[in-house]
Amino acid sequence: MSEKEKIELLEEMMDLDPHSLTKDTVLAKLDEWDSITILSFIVLLDEEFNKSVKAPEIRSLVTIADALNMME
Amino acid sequence: MFNPMDLSNKRILITGASSGIGRATAIYLSKLGAKTVLLARNEDRLNDTIIQLENDGHMYIVADLAESEDMTHIFDKSVENGTKLSGLVHSAGFSQVIPINMLTKDRMQKEMNINYFSFIELVRQFSKKKYNQGGSIVGVSSIAADKAEQCQTNYSASKAAMNIAAQALSLELAKKQIRINTVMPGAVYTSMAMHMEESGIDMSEIEKLQLLGMGKAEQVASVIAFLLSDMSSFITGRNVFADGGRFL
Numbered sequence: 001m002s003e004k005e006k007i008e009l010l011e012e013m014m015d016l017d018p019h020s021l022t023k024d025t026v027l028a029k030l031d032e033w034d035s036i037t038i039l040s041f042i043v044l045l046d047e048e049f050n051k052s053v054k055a056p057e058i059r060s061l062v063t064i065a066d067a068l069n070m071m072e
Numbered sequence: 073m074f075n076p077m078d079l080s081n082k083r084i085l086i087t088g089a090s091s092g093i094g095r096a097t098a099i100y101l102s103k104l105g106a107k108t109v110l111l112a113r114n115e116d117r118l119n120d121t122i123i124q125l126e127n128d129g130h131m132y133i134v135a136d137l138a139e140s141e142d143m144t145h146i147f148d149k150s151v152e153n154g155t156k157l158s159g160l161v162h163s164a165g166f167s168q169v170i171p172i173n174m175l176t177k178d179r180m181q182k183e184m185n186i187n188y189f190s191f192i193e194l195v196r197q198f199s200k201k202k203y204n205q206g207g208s209i210v211g212v213s214s215i216a217a218d219k220a221e222q223c224q225t226n227y228s229a230s231k232a233a234m235n236i237a238a239q240a241l242s243l244e245l246a247k248k249q250i251r252i253n254t255v256m257p258g259a260v261y262t263s264m265a266m267h268m269e270e271s272g273i274d275m276s277e278i279e280k281l282q283l284l285g286m287g288k289a290e291q292v293a294s295v296i297a298f299l300l301s302d303m304s305s306f307i308t309g310r311n312v313f314a315d316g317g318r319f320l
Contacts, residue, residue, distance in 0.1 A: 015201045036244055 001048075006071045009048065010064065013040050023065040045070060076302045080105035082207075083155045084300060085146075087137060087194065088164030090117035092262035093212055095124075096289035097161055097296050102126045104297055109150045109157075111135055112164070137164050137190040138182065147203045158207040159300045160198045162191045162234075165212060167264055169223045169272055180226045187230035188237070195241055199248060206249030208300045211238055212292070213254040215315045221273055231256075235311045242309030251308035253299050258315030260287035283317030 007021050014032035027033040038058050045051040049071055061067055084101055088094030090112035098108050102125035110132040112118050118132040133149055140146065150157060166186040170179055191211050198204055216224055217231035238254045245252055259265055259278045269275045279286045295314045298304055 015199075017201075034247075 001071070003068060006068050007064065009044065009071075010067060013037065013044055021064050023063065023068065025064045027061055027063060027067070041067070077297065078105055079159075079297070079301060081107065081155075082158035082300075083107045083109065083150070084159035084161065085109040085111060085150050085157055085194075085198070086161045086163060087111045087190070088162070088212070089121055089132070090114050092163070092264055093257065093260070093289045093292050093296075094161070094163030095121045096293040097163060098122075098130075099124050099126075100290060100293035100297050101300070102130065104301070106159070106300075107155070109133065111137075111146065137194075138185045140190075141193070143190075143193050143197050147197045147200070151203055156205040157198060157203055158205060160194060160207070160209045161212065161296055161300070162194055162210070163212040164190065165214075165264065167224075167227050167268060169268060170226065171223050172225065175225060183226050184230050184233075187227070188233045191234055192237065195245075195252065199245055199250060201248075204248075204250065207251075208304070209238075209241075209245075209250060209252040210296045210299045211235075211252070211254040212296070213256045213311060215256050215258040215313070215318060217256060217311070218313075219318060219320075221278075223272070238311065239309040246308060251299075251304070253304070253307060253309065254311045255292060255295050255299065256311055256313050256315060257292045258282050258287060258313075258318050260289055260292060262289055281318050281320050282315060283319075285316060287314070287316050 089110035107129040214231040220228040
């Protein structure tokens, strides 16, 4: 999956308009990055990347680039 | 004039709009000024509904919820004129009377698909920013979720699932300025009630249990209208009885 496709997945997950995220976007500055979104991201990682990740690991992410690194 | 029931220019999607409570709701909401999007399987019956609506700006979509895993297309069409939705009513429902010895997973699946899984998919789509401008969701549950009749194990469970889902979903949707509630009708004169009578449920006995006797679909529609309107702006995650006072 390309980086562009991964960003699109994140935008869809957070119900954001297309092209609203970049690798440098700081998660803490997004209103949409809340506890429910963290749970959504856990499901996304499991379904799309067959990865089991716990919430504390996700809470420690700082930028979209960090999230993309998990999406492998 | 102050009228918090006014739904002028609010666009509201109604499933199961070709009959019963869904049709009565569409008619009732149109009288309050809403622009409705009617959804059901049968185009002829949808036409019968739409000619009974007041004002203009209504539309209908022919779709079978049981066959629609992803309902994106329904919502894309609902907002294609540029106006986002302000409300959603899930009135499509399916009821079976099945004793436990015949209650196989296959038989349960269809009822769960329409009553519960479709409800969740509709809410999932409605809650996307591109489809709503905040608003109110009403699921048509049933008194059966609280007072079950024999051989209605799965129907009761499907409606109870809607009820508790509304509470859980209210926690997620409040942030999006979306309220969600269910209404629990008692026995009312609809084709579904007649079907239950034919399937072995004694409606005359049930009628005796309701202090106000059998209801009419319009009496449920008015509660749904209330839950969609600004009059209920402080109510979310709740299950509202519209059962003519049934306590037994």
